[in-house]
Amino acid sequence: xxxxxxxxxxxxxxxxxxxxxxxxxxxxxxxxxxxxxxxxxxxxxxxxxxxxxxxxxxxxxxxxxxxxxxxxxxxxxxxxxxxxxxxxxxxxxxxxxxxxxxxxxxxxxxxxxxxxxxxxxxxxxxxxxxxxxxxxxxxxxxxxxxxxxxxxxxxxxxxxxxxxxxxxxxxxxxxxxxxxxxxxxxxxxxxxxxxxxxxxxxxxxxxxxxxxxxxxxxxxxxxxxxxxxxxxxxxxxxxxxxxxxxxxxxxxxxxxxxxxxxxxxxxxxxxxxxxxxxx
Amino acid sequence: xxxxxxxxxxxxxxxxxxxxxxxxxxxxxxxxxxxxxxxxxxxxxxxxxxxxxxxxxxxxxxxxxxxxxxxxxxxxxxxxxxxxxxxxxxxxxxxxxxxxxxxxxxxxxxxxxxxxxxxxxxxxxxxxxxxxxxxxxxxxxxxxxxxxxxxxxxxxxxxxxxxxxxxxxxxxxxxxxxxxxxxxxxxxxxxxxxxxxxxxxxxxxxxxxxxxxxxxxxxxxxxxxxxxxxxxxxxxxxxxxxxxxxxxxxxxxxxxxxxxxxxxxxxxxxxxxxxxxxxxxxxxxxxxx
Numbered sequence: 244x245x246x247x248x249x250x251x252x253x254x255x256x257x258x259x260x261x262x263x264x265x266x267x268x269x270x271x272x273x274x275x276x277x278x279x280x281x282x283x284x285x286x287x288x289x290x291x292x293x294x295x296x297x298x299x300x301x302x303x304x305x306x307x308x309x310x311x312x313x314x315x316x317x318x319x320x321x322x323x324x325x326x327x328x329x330x331x332x333x334x335x336x337x338x339x340x341x342x343x344x345x346x347x348x349x350x351x352x353x354x355x356x357x358x359x360x361x362x363x364x365x366x367x368x369x370x371x372x373x374x375x376x377x378x379x380x381x382x383x384x385x386x387x388x389x390x391x392x393x394x395x396x397x398x399x400x401x402x403x404x405x406x407x408x409x410x411x412x413x414x415x416x417x418x419x420x421x422x423x424x425x426x427x428x429x430x431x432x433x434x435x436x437x438x439x440x441x442x443x444x445x446x447x448x449x450x451x452x453x454x455x456x457x458x459x460x461x462x463x464x465x466x467x468x469x470x471x472x473x474x475x476x477x478x479x480x481x482x483x484x485x486x487x488x489x490x491x492x493x494x495x496x497x498x499x500x501x502x503x504x505x506x507x508x509x510x511x512x513x514x515x516x517x518x519x520x521x522x
Numbered sequence: 523x524x525x526x527x528x529x530x531x532x533x534x535x536x537x538x539x540x541x542x543x544x545x546x547x548x549x550x551x552x553x554x555x556x557x558x559x560x561x562x563x564x565x566x567x568x569x570x571x572x573x574x575x576x577x578x579x580x581x582x583x584x585x586x587x588x589x590x591x592x593x594x595x596x597x598x599x600x601x602x603x604x605x606x607x608x609x610x611x612x613x614x615x616x617x618x619x620x621x622x623x624x625x626x627x628x629x630x631x632x633x634x635x636x637x638x639x640x641x642x643x644x645x646x647x648x649x650x651x652x653x654x655x656x657x658x659x660x661x662x663x664x665x666x667x668x669x670x671x672x673x674x675x676x677x678x679x680x681x682x683x684x685x686x687x688x689x690x691x692x693x694x695x696x697x698x699x700x701x702x703x704x705x706x707x708x709x710x711x712x713x714x715x716x717x718x719x720x721x722x723x724x725x726x727x728x729x730x731x732x733x734x735x736x737x738x739x740x741x742x743x744x745x746x747x748x749x750x751x752x753x754x755x756x757x758x759x760x761x762x763x764x765x766x767x768x769x770x771x772x773x774x775x776x777x778x779x780x781x782x783x784x785x786x787x788x789x790x791x792x793x794x795x796x797x798x799x800x801x802x803x804x805x806x807x808x809x810x811x
Contacts, residue, residue: 251619251620251621253618253619253620253699254703254706255618255619255699255702255703255706255712255715256706256712256715257614257618257712257716258615258618258619260611261610261611261612261614261615261618262611262615262619262621264607264608264611264612265608265611265612265615265616265627268604268607268608268611269608269612269630269631269683271676272608272676272679272680272683273630273633273634273680273683274630275649276642276645276646276648276649276676276680277633277637277645279645279648279649279654280641280644280645280648280649282648283648322551322554325547325550325551326551326554326555328547329547329548329551332538333544333547333548335548335552337552339795341551341552341555342795343791343792343794343795344555344559344560344791345555345559346791346794347559347563347787347791348559349734349737349738350734350737350741350787350788350790350791350794351562351563351741351783351784351787352740352741352742352743352760352761352780352783352787353741353743353744353761354741354743354761354762354764354765354780355566355741355761355764355780355783355784355787356562358566358569358764358768358776358777358780359562359563359565359566359569359780360562360565362565362569362777363561363562363565368565369561369565370557370561390558393558394558394559394562397558397559413537416536416537417536417537420536420537421536426536426538426539426540430539448635448636451635451636452635452636454638455636455637455638455639455640455641455744456638456744457638457639457640457743457744457747458639458743458744458747458761462765462768475638475639475640475641475744476640478640478641478644478748479640479747479748482644482647482748487647487648487651487653490644491644491648494640494641494644494645497637497638497641498637498641501633501636501637501638501641504636505629505632505633505636508636509629
């Protein structure tokens, strides 16, 4: 058993079995498909791939997916922090309900969220009707995409920051106040720095999820090429045309973004552990 | 505990914001949650019942809708237990033994969370599709994966892969190995140790992971949309059926199916809150960051 050479001795049994099941399933379900995607990309060749990715339509889709995800995640960064703060620090009526509702986007299927948001913000929908006289169009525009991505990304920031706020030591705040700091100063210079790693992690998780989001976006987006056509949708369109090479090119570009995000999340966690210990 | 915090809170206003700030902040946040989260949920049920209960139930009782519901239930019934087995095996190997490359392995297990479901579907199509040598071999042996049932299972497993493992690893890490080692010293077999010592310790965390995994499995759209080929009545799960009905302007039927899934989401949230409330100290989720 090869893995045995690499592991330290343990009196517990079942390493071979559990390690075997883990590696077999991980390989079949995750690793082999990803390797197949990378392999198909290699077969096409880097020059050819670059040519496809830099075509106007694909570039527009990738830029849109990333820009919308960035805008939505920045909104969620601020809103998520405020929400987590209010939920931990304040007491108000209906708090439990609000707290439980934060996870709704995790539990509600994306396609359901997509058609529900479209029903609300379409020109004849409940919110769309109110916004139309103001000249604001949400459904079938990029704003609709932001909205869908805000919906699905919200829990990430709240749920990563909330436990860290719970652990903030009140005595530090008292000390800061005793030393004459105003509340705003204490919040900015004492509290915010301790929340930064969690905020960044939540932001990166939300961003990673939003860049690749498909189900909640396609209903509300309008899906016009060059304007409201997100990258995952373009993959689906190319696959339906049996254009596997173009689909692979977009897929690899998105996979690259995923890897970078994953590295960023790991780096943030290592950095925060070094800075303030394992919180 | 919260009462103590409350009174301390009132007695020492230096550690909170002025009352007006608190009110404005709370009001803004609650209003945004209402608009962003509650409104879409209400919209699903309102649209489903737009033409009354009868029309809504009719939308759920068409043969295609029945086939979609059945398929979704079967897919979850296969994919979720398989992922639970994976999660338990991975957590056992990772937390009970020391070996090199563990951090990298955990990153690999987390990978599906940051890969777009559509890219996951694409990757599966490239691996098992007719264009690949593996796909060609499978088709030669009459095994269809892409545009068929096994593909839907694989796609669902891909997107829900980390849920159980992610929940179990921190919990089992914290519990350590002492109890299992004691059981073995007292002469219990490996399996007996697992079933009588480890499993009772992790059961609530396991249930929590399975609950989230199931919600995601039943609602998965992007990966299944790519690999299923959307063959009506055959490979259409509930979310795919919702898309089809919606695109055919059968709004009530689409929203009726959506309402069924939304109810499932509500039940999931309720059970999740219940677990967090009753067994907070036995779950990883309430301590994770």
